Amino acid sequence: MAGVDVLVETRVERPVAVVAAYAGDPGHAPEWYANIREVTWRTAPPVAVGSRMDFVAHFLGRRLAYTYEVVELVPGERLVMRTADGPFPMETTYTWEPEGDGATRMTLHNRGRPSGFAGVAAPVMESAMRRATTKDLARLKALLESH
Template sequence: MSEPTVADAPEPASVDVLVTEVIRRPVEVVAAYANDPSNAPEWYANISSVEWKTPPPVGVGSEVAFVATFLGRELRYTYAIVERTAQSLVMRTAEGPFPMETTYRYEALPDGSTRMSLRNRGNPSGFSKVAAPLMRFAMKRATSADLRALKAILERES
């Protein structure tokens, strides 16, 4: 077997945003709600609609189309679920304006709360590539607000 070359190495993401939030609910409650794409418009401020391309529930191989607004532009993209465990969910764009991966991770805390992390990373192209620094800032701000909204929803339901 030959050694991998630099050309074989994945290109580093030009946008990589990670935010975390502690939610005073058990992991299974947080994961069940956050992992269901149908709930996305309730806690993602920029997502206006969700359409299942494959039948629910969510699992590896599921595809879900989203309509969102970001930086004043409407975006339409389809995510494919590539990993789902009790501690994580990973989605990658199957169709959309640029390759993106979104990862949810859940960590049970000793007091019964959950530390949820949400990471978005990808490689914008075209104008989006030029605007990557602005995109990072805007994504961090939006993602932080989205996790705070998720926290408020789930803690209100307890």
């Protein structure tokens, strides 16, 4: 069964500390992810290893509800969240690196192995995820650079 592996990156003309603090706070996700409608903390913020959040998203015409758990956090460098519930186990990794004159190179990496019908549709899902994630990072860049 095919998996999904989408890596997208952008350059944000803001310091790493600013980009990582904003993008690395799951509570901000609905502000820059077009498909994420809400995030509810199961554990108290701020984000830390072991933090759990319920996400509600709409993707390819379907409502998806899932819980992410933070499995790795290196403040200002890397955040890894993972979910194993539902038909589409997923791991999402954010990385932030300084890039010249106070800018940040941010990467967003989504990996998963859908099961059932979602597994059959994995190539279509991967393409749709790549388009959506590219737009999400463009939205994040515009949002952060306008402040």
